[in-house]
Amino acid sequence: MYRYDQFDAQIVRERVAQFRGQVARRLSGDLLEDEFKPLRLQNGVYLQLHAYMLRIAIPYGQLSPRQLRRLAEIARDYDKGYGHFTTRQNIQFNWVALKDIPDVLEKLAEVEMHAIQTSGNCIRNTTTDHYAGAAQDEVLDPRAWCEIIRQWSTFHPEFAFLPRKFKIAVTAAEHDRAAIRVHDVGLHIRKRGDEVGFEVHVGGGQGRTPHIAALVNPFVPEDRILDYLEAIMRVYNRYGRRDNKYKARIKILVSELGEAEYIRQVEEEFAAQRPDEKIDLPAEEIARIHAYFAPPPLAEKSAGSKLLDAAKVADPAFARWTRTNLHPHKTPGYASVTVSLKPLGVAPGDATDAQMEVVADLAEQYGYGDIRVSHAQNLILPHVALDDLPAVYAALDAAGLGAANESRITDMIVCPGLDFCNLANARSIPVALEVQKIFADPAYEEDIGKLHINVSGCINACGHHHVGHIGILGVDRKGEEFYQILLGGRADEKAALGEIVGPGLRADDVPGAIHRVVEYYRAQRTSPAEKFIDTLERLGHQPFQDALYAAD
Amino acid sequence: MPLIKNGEEIANDWMFVADGSALPDHTKVTVSVGRFLALKAAQGNEPGPKGVRLSPEDDPAALEPYLAGLSLIEVAFPKYTDGRGYSQAQLLRRRLGYSGELRAVGHVLRDQIFYMHRSGFDAYETARATVSQVLEALAEFTVAYQPAASSPAAVFRKRHGA
Numbered sequence: 001m002y003r004y005d006q007f008d009a010q011i012v013r014e015r016v017a018q019f020r021g022q023v024a025r026r027l028s029g030d031l032l033e034d035e036f037k038p039l040r041l042q043n044g045v046y047l048q049l050h051a052y053m054l055r056i057a058i059p060y061g062q063l064s065p066r067q068l069r070r071l072a073e074i075a076r077d078y079d080k081g082y083g084h085f086t087t088r089q090n091i092q093f094n095w096v097a098l099k100d101i102p103d104v105l106e107k108l109a110e111v112e113m114h115a116i117q118t119s120g121n122c123i124r125n126t127t128t129d130h131y132a133g134a135a136q137d138e139v140l141d142p143r144a145w146c147e148i149i150r151q152w153s154t155f156h157p158e159f160a161f162l163p164r165k166f167k168i169a170v171t172a173a174e175h176d177r178a179a180i181r182v183h184d185v186g187l188h189i190r191k192r193g194d195e196v197g198f199e200v201h202v203g204g205g206q207g208r209t210p211h212i213a214a215l216v217n218p219f220v221p222e223d224r225i226l227d228y229l230e231a232i233m234r235v236y237n238r239y240g241r242r243d244n245k246y247k248a249r250i251k252i253l254v255s256e257l258g259e260a261e262y263i264r265q266v267e268e269e270f271a272a273q274r275p276d277e278k279i280d281l282p283a284e285e286i287a288r289i290h291a292y293f294a295p296p297p298l299a300e301k302s303a304g305s306k307l308l309d310a311a312k313v314a315d316p317a318f319a320r321w322t323r324t325n326l327h328p329h330k331t332p333g334y335a336s337v338t339v340s341l342k343p344l345g346v347a348p349g350d351a352t353d354a355q356m357e358v359v360a361d362l363a364e365q366y367g368y369g370d371i372r373v374s375h376a377q378n379l380i381l382p383h384v385a386l387d388d389l390p391a392v393y394a395a396l397d398a399a400g401l402g403a404a405n406e407s408r409i410t411d412m413i414v415c416p417g418l419d420f421c422n423l424a425n426a427r428s429i430p431v432a433l434e435v436q437k438i439f440a441d442p443a444y445e446e447d448i449g450k451l452h453i454n455v456s457g458c459i460n461a462c463g464h465h466h467v468g469h470i471g472i473l474g475v476d477r478k479g480e481e482f483y484q485i486l487l488g489g490r491a492d493e494k495a496a497l498g499e500i501v502g503p504g505l506r507a508d509d510v511p512g513a514i515h516r517v518v519e520y521y522r523a524q525r526t527s528p529a530e531k532f533i534d535t536l537e538r539l540g541h542q543p544f545q546d547a548l549y550a551a552d
Numbered sequence: 553m554p555l556i557k558n559g560e561e562i563a564n565d566w567m568f569v570a571d572g573s574a575l576p577d578h579t580k581v582t583v584s585v586g587r588f589l590a591l592k593a594a595q596g597n598e599p600g601p602k603g604v605r606l607s608p609e610d611d612p613a614a615l616e617p618y619l620a621g622l623s624l625i626e627v628a629f630p631k632y633t634d635g636r637g638y639s640q641a642q643l644l645r646r647r648l649g650y651s652g653e654l655r656a657v658g659h660v661l662r663d664q665i666f667y668m669h670r671s672g673f674d675a676y677e678t679a680r681a682t683v684s685q686v687l688e689a690l691a692e693f694t695v696a697y698q699p700a701a702s703s704p705a706a707v708f709r710k711r712h713g714a
């Protein structure tokens with residue numbers, strides 16, 4: 001993974017000192033709360049329902065064991081003993097005191113971490129495929145370009161006060177696990193012969209007016225991508241709407257101008273860049289950053305593992321976990337492991353300090369020191385030898401992290417909702433936990449197969465309800481919480497937005513309704529190999545909607 | 553309102569004349585882009601105002617033919633959260649080659665000044681920051697990741713010996 005050199009370390013140190021000063025000026029009253037707000041936001045500090053929340057950047061979702069241990073320490077010393085991994089591959093602490101935040105940032109800086117631009121109207125953490133560097137279907141490892149984009153976007157002087165927040169996602173695999181079509185900018189790394197370039201999508205997004213991104217350029221050569229991003233950002237900074245916060249995202253600019261006119265403006269700005277405006281990242285710098293992402297020194301293995309086979313026979317629960325929570329690795333004899341943060345009855349994405357330490361230890365012992373956070377709010381050990389899986393599973397299971405549900409119905413993406421968030425209309429975690437209970441039997445859940453349920457507590461869609469196969473959206477009706485159900489969304493390369501199927505349901509009625517939809521699917525699928533989303537697409541929404549509202 | 557340039561407070565001997573108000577008979581005034589362009593169209597080469605004030609929605613490229621004759625361009629920040637002025641500054645400095653004074657006016661806060669400096673501003677009119685605070689803000693970062701109108705140079709150049 002990337003390691004700081006003297007310059008990176010210097011920038012983060014200077015940032016800590018700057019923020020310490022800003023907090024001191026705020027506490028002394030020299031800085032008004034209104035003036036402090038964008039400053040603290042650009043450092044990930046939110047004022048939530050109960051306290052300040054600190055969001056820490058995990059660039060493109062990668063952590064070392066040392067960094068994860070440091071997060072565990074912060075959870076223990078400054079929070080209530082847990083942290084919450086987010087859909088942007090970051091981590092949030094909900095109970096940190098403002099006066100302690102500079103100290104927390106200093107502790108983070110010691111392990112090459114920060115909270116820079118994790119909030120506010122600026123370019124946020126760039127996210128990517130959580131199997132990057134391990135997946136069989138990638139043309140190259142996208143992390144080096146994510147790091148290059150991280151550096152370019154950090155404290156970019158021109159783009160710190162954009163109309164609205166700005167999120168970039170990158171994938172290099174045919175199967176899109178980074179949801180690039182629902183980001184402000186989605187980049188798909190492609191190869192034309194030996195040449196590497198970026199397919200550029202702009203204007204995707206969720207929130208109250210969801211959009212699938214427009215394809216703006218099919219191939220921007222790699223050495224021009226930062227210049228192209230500058231053109232995209234400048235057009236947005238100058239012409240994005242600032243009169244209405246709900247119309248300020250780039251998706252609205254693209255849709256109001258129309259795709260063709262928007263593309264013309266970006267291309268015109270790109271063509272107008274003078275030679276000395278070009279970023280011209282030296283080839284040595286591109287090579288320097290790529291070198292940090294060299295494949296780990298994996299010992300040579302045969303494709304199968306007798307140890308693994310024997311353990312599967314001995315323990316059906318382990319066998320199930322190997323069927324659900326492994327992803328094929330590009331190197332024979334290895335797999336990528338999903339550590340589920342969605343055990344029954346726990347707020348999705350939460351991990352305790354002790355659990356973080358267990359994962360850090362496992363990564364060190366069995367995982368080449370590499371840990372990822374997925375946008376589905378799980379942790380990943382991308383490189384584990386098949387022979388080591390029984391030991392890894394045993395340790396995870398003992399720590400309450402052995403749930404066999406990756407991409408299954410209880411592996412829900414859920415926003416914090418009314419329990420934490422002051423924008424919420426409804427609770428999202430309790431409703432998700434009630435739905436989980438219906439599908440608590442692991443054999444039943446495995447039989448259902450891959451099915452994504454996403455839950456948001458309001459139309460801001462932090463729980464990505466538009467792109468869940470089943471989406472659940474909390475709304476407020478005269479002081480009572482109701483839940484609208486959406487069907488048919490997906491975030492992958494066939495990205496689509498779910499449709500609201502009918503009147504909202506009371507919280508108590510949601511689990512039963514979802515259960516009826518799932519049972520209808522099981523009755524109608526051509527075989528267990530046909531996934532929920534495929535059956536839904538084959539039959540259309542109507543019969544599923546009928547099932548949803550059918551009385552028991 | 554205090555005006556800070558080159559690390560010290562200086563006297564402001566310019567004035568902004570709003571549209572519709574009469575122009576004085578000297579040239580040390582700034583006017584809106586619309587008025588400036590209208591005056592140029594009407595007067596040809598006669599001396600007119602030697603300064604312009606940009607509003608966030610103005611396109612600095614409209615000033616291109618006249619930049620050599622301008623001594624001051626003010627960029628207005630009606631709200632400090634409106635970041636269009638940073639793009640205007642970068643365009644003026646890097647694309648259009650403007651080399652006169654570039655002054656941030658309006659809602660200018662201490663914690664924006666580093667970004668303003670990097671975007672090409674060299675003067676700040678602010679009621680919310682003292683000279684020492686401006687100097688402090690300018691010194692907060694000694695390293696920067698990306699090229700911009702002004703120092704420090706991008707880190708990748710330093711890394712590879714430029």
Ligand code: SF4
Pocket residue numbers: 415416417418421422423424425456457458459460461462463
């Ligand atoms: S979707 Fe709404 S309730 Fe949920 S975290 Fe976002 S703003 Fe809060």
